[in-house]
Structure formats: structure tokens, C-alpha cells
Amino acid sequence: MTSPPANAIPRWTPDQPLVRIRDVHMAFGKHVVLGGITFDVMKGEVICLIGPSGAGKSTLLRCVNALVPIDRGSILVEGQEVNDPKLDKLALRRKVGMVFQQYNLFPHRTALDNIMMAPIHVLKRDRREVEALARALMRKVRLDGKESAYPGELSGGQQQRVAIARSLAMQPDVMLFDEVTAALDPETVKEVLVTIRELVEEGMTCLIVTHEMGFAREVANQIYFTDRGIVVEHGPPAEFFTNSRDPRTRQFLSQIL
Amino acid sequence: MIAVRPGTLAVLKPFRLAGASAPRLRLSTRHGALLAIAFLLAVGVGDAQAGPGPASILATLLKWTPLLAQGFALDIAMSFLAMGVGTVAGVVVGLGLISLRAPVRGLAWIVTQLFRNAPWLVMLFYCMLLLPFELHIGGMTIPLPDWVKATFGLGLPVMANVAELVRGAVRSIPFGQWEASEALAFTRWQTLRMIILPQCIKRMTPPWMNLYSILVAAMPLTSVVGVSESMTLTGDILSSEGRSELLVPIYLYLLLWFFAYCYPIARATAVLERRFQVR
């Protein structure tokens, strides 16, 4: 079989993993952040990454959408290798949506503008079409009425929901959530979790880093526990929370549950 | 010139340079009053010294005011021009300072360091003496009068300072903004144009206005290199009048003119700084 040209996107079918992570290593100088991570995310699956604080989990998410380069290993997103110097980063990022802990909304534009900007300037779609989509998304995250509010005028939970809508506007195939409720007041955490759960119920593939164990137990198909850059244990939530095998897992769970 | 640092210290409050004392408005009229009192005293003393005969100091000053105003107008015009040209060039160099390409960054750094760290008077001499007195472009001959060379000479440090302002402002934008736009597949240029630079404008405005104040205060330097502006004219007035008791009043008068122009700018800068305080 002749090898395909370098820039051709290999054909991907839904029976293959949407995100395929194989033996990913990454270090900041001498400090090893990721020491060989391997797992798959199938289409429609929800994977939750939990574990003690440390850069590993958030960094892994950033490796998936090529915000951070990896040293060794392979990440395939819909068959496209991320660890490839010739990677078309922009094409990759159109397929992968990311929501951050600090929301990172653009403070000088209204909520609606924040959602509309990327589809118009990146996807080059028609403005009226995008506006309709953006308004629909704001309704979906239950923020209709706040379209012309600036991020500074919104609460943390509201800002985070706008951030989710902003990523959804690009109609990605997989969503990455990086501890999105960690910076929120407890009252507003719930509204964001409800929004994410609705997304999950609609079939969105999600990779979620979180400390919210109850939420993880509810939505995840698989839970991965990482510590110091490697996957210690994983399993479906029911099994994971009640019958964890590794002592490190049990110690972590006993500290937070 | 003086950069305000946003509140980065957890315990210590933000470092607000323009001062946050509340009753500022009342102080301003008092400053002006004090200055005016000093001025009138000087005039009075001068008049007492002159004795009877020659016209009073105040009358002399009023007589020469239109001429002085012309000189001052040239100062302001040069400052606008130098600031305008310098700002445009400075933004370009500033973008070079944050370029991803090392040679561009290096060149921009050299330009910035060179023109920021050279004394302004030396820059002026450099430009006055080493720039040609006329340019030959194509078939045209463009004369370069002294004030144009001086304006260019002062535009160079403005450019370097604005470049540094731009770099500082871009660096002060939280990294999350870059991450979020990258994640949304914006190109670097799109990110700069639509997200980073618009947020920079607010942060840059108070120090930019401060720079303008300093530029205006540097205008009399051009008199040293031969431009006929308010400082030169003051000297001319003194030599034509030939009265030593005019010395103190006329220099105080000139100082008053500059104060009257710069002080409102300083106050407006302080107000804007408070309003744009980075949270």
C-alpha cells in the first residue's frame, strides 16, 4: 500500500477512537509532567480525569489540541496525528473545543460577540447565520437576555457558560473541560455542571478534568485516576468509586469523599 | 516613562503612581494660586527695582505676549507632530518586539534600546548636524528646515518609548486570553488584532499621555540647537529689552505657560489611570 501524502487527513470512521492517546511523555525541563499516558476516547464517550493537583491533567488536555507540544508518543484526533511537525493546528482546533478554568472570555466584547467571533473570522461563515446560532446557544446555556452584557458584568458561573457556548459555536467533535468549576463559587458550580450534563446527554464526546466527584460519577463512562504523570487506575464509575484496587487511589478517594 | 504596575502583590496594594489623594481638585486651584502669587510678587519686585521711567514689568510682558504665543504655538505643533509620527512608528517597532521571529525581535530590541537610552539633547544634535538640509528624492528637492529635523530628532525617542509601552501592555494581558484564542483556532495575527491589541489600548493610554507631557517639557531643548521657539524668543526678548529685572518675571512667565498646558494633561492622565485601573 502506498503511503498517503504528508498532509492528507487519514480517513477516520466512528469505530475507531475519536481521540487515541498512546504513551505520551512530556517534561518541563527536568520535571516530568506526563510519564506515559495511554487511553482511548470513543465517539460519544465521556472520560473524567481525576487526581491530585499537579500540572499533569491540564497539560494533557492542552496536548490534545496542540497548545502544548509533547516530547514522545502519539495523539490521534479523528485519525490526525497531533505530534506531527506538519500538523495544521487550526484545522485541529476547529474540531476540538476547550473550556478553561479561568473562563478566559474576551473582556472587551459582549457575550454574544465572544460567541460569534470565531465562527465569523475563523470559519468565515455568514454573519447572520452565526448570530442566529449564537443566540440559540445562549438560550441553550440559559443565558438569553444577557447577549449584550460584557463579561465583567456577569457572574463566574454565567461567564463559564458563555465560554462553553463560545466553544460550541465552532461545532467541535470533542470538548475538553479543564477544571471548569474550580474557580467558581459553590452556588454557581451547579448551573455549569447542569449545562455540561445536558451536552453529554446530547451525545457530545467529552474529556473532563474535574474535582467534582459526584458529577464525575454521574456523567462519566470511564474514570481515569492519574498521579505524577501516569494513569494509576481506571474504570467505570460504579466500580471505580466502590472497588478501587490501588492503595494510592484509595488514599486519594478517602481524602476527598 | 514611569510605568504603573497592576496589582500583582497578594498582600500589598496596587502601586498607583499618579497619587490617590482624594481632595485633588481643591489642591489644583491652590497650586495655580501659589504660582500666580509668586509671579505677581516677582513682577512687583521687578517693578520696584526698575524705578520710575521704563514701562512696568507687566506691561512689558503683555507687550511681548503675542510673540511668545507664536513661539509656544510652534512648540505645541512640533510636539503634536513628533508624538504622532513617533507613536505610529513606535507601534510598528512594538509589534516587532513581540514577533516570533528572532531577527525581527533582535532588530526591534536594538532600535528600542538605542533610542530609549540616548539623551534627547544628544539625539537632537545628532539629527540637526547629520541630517542633510535638503532631501533629493526622484527629481524633487525637499528642504528640511531646522524645526523639521528637530521634530524628527524628538520623534525617535518617542518611537522607542511607545514601542516599550506596547510590549509592556501586550505582556500584561493574561496568558489565558492567548490560550482561549488559540483554542478557537485564531491565527496569531487575528489574536493580536482582535483580542490582544484592543485590550492594550486602554492600558497604554495613561503612560502614553505621560510621555506626551515629557515631550512637551523637552521642547525647549530645540532652542539649544537653533530652532526659534518660545525659549529662543524669550532670550531674544531679554536681549532686546536689556533689563535685568525682567529676568525672573519672564522666565516665571514662560514656566507658567508650560505649567498651564502640562498640568491639565497630568490631571487627565491621573483620572484615566484610576478609571482604567487593571483589576
Next chain:
Amino acid sequence: MTDLAPVWDWFRRLHDTTGINLTIFYDAFDRARFFNGFLTSLRLMIVCLIVSVAIGVVGAWLQGSRIWLVRAGTQGYVQFFRNTPPLVQLYFFYFALGSYLRMTADNGLQVPIVSGFSWAVIGLSLYAGSFNVEIFRAGIEAVPRETVEAAEALGYTRLEAYAYIILPLALRISLPALNNNLVNLIKTTTIAYAIAVPEMLYVANQIWSDEVNVPEMMNVLLVIYLLLVGVLVYVMGRWERALRVPGYTP
């Protein structure tokens, strides 16, 4: 200086071969007067640095006074010197005030009491000092009252609290802005040229009028000033780093 003769000869040869005329190296007279000019500039810079910082510290202290007149007077000084051109201030001191401060010398001529150099020091220090007052005041204000209250609760007197708690913290916060201002002071000393202080620019002017080597002298001046500024920035940078508060200063 005879053992440096080969170095001077190199510059003479440079002139003969390329036309680059650096008489300040190979001509003893020019060398001497440029060196003196350099020393005068250096003296001017150092004295003004010290005096302006002293003015800044005293002024910041006075700004916190309870007497309204003292506060208003300090504010008036600061606003006046910050918002007027330093050159005009210098002319005011040297020509206007200087004209009154004359005494009759033995030969009957009017001689100024205060020299040009002294007026330059006075004028430049007052100018830079006004900026320093603002810088130090902002630094002091950045120290929260709660910290001062904690110090007083521990038994420090107001003066002790100022010396041991407030001033060290305020200094660390002010250092970057102070550094900036001192660099500007160094650059501003060139305006002493206008009142015939024989500093570097003035002497360079004399030399290039005699030797007609304007570009060479201008370049030498630029290089020297860049080096001086570079040295100051480096020293202040080291001091800044030595005074860093771990965990707070970015």
C-alpha cells in the same frame, strides 16, 4: 600614559587610512579635555542621583505630614517641577536667580556666587526629586494600613514602624519606577550644556568645532551614554533582584 601610546597610534593610523578622526584618542590635548568632560558629567550624575533620592525620601515623608501647609507646599513643589520644562527651570535658576546672587570680586567685576555646575545640580536634583517624591509616596501608600497596625500592635513606635516595616516594603515596590527615573536623570544631565557646564556634550561640541569631526564625536557620545545607562540599569537590576520578596514580586 606613555604605555598606551600604541593604542593612540592605532587611532592615528585609523584617521590616516579611513578618515575616521577620533582626536580624543590620539591627541593629548583633546584627550585630556574630553576626559575632564566625562568626569564632570559623571560627577554631575552621581551628585544629582544622591541629592534627588534624598529629596524624594524627605518629600515623601513630608507628604504624610498632618500640617496642611507642609502637605500643600510639598504638593506644590512636586506639581510645579513635574509639569514645567527642566531646561526652562535651569535657565531660571542660572540666569534669573543667578543674576541676583552676584558679589564684587577683588578686580571690581561681578562674579556669580553659585557656579554653573552647582546650579545644574540644584536644578536637576529638584527636577528629578519631584518625580521621586511621587514614586516613594506611591510605594508607601501601597503598604496597607493593616500591616502598619500590626506593627503598632506589636509595640513599634510610628518612627520605628516607618523605618523597619514601611520603608523597606515601599522601597522594594518603588524600585522599578525609581530605576526608570534615575536613568532619565542620567540622560537629562546633558541639558547642563545650555548653561555652559563643561560636561561631555559641551566639551564634545568644542572638540568638533575645532577638529571638524562631528559624526565621530556624536557616535562616541552616543556610545558612552548607552554604556553609562547600561551600567546603571544593570546595577539597579541586580539590586532589584537582591531585594525581591519571594512569592510576591513577579
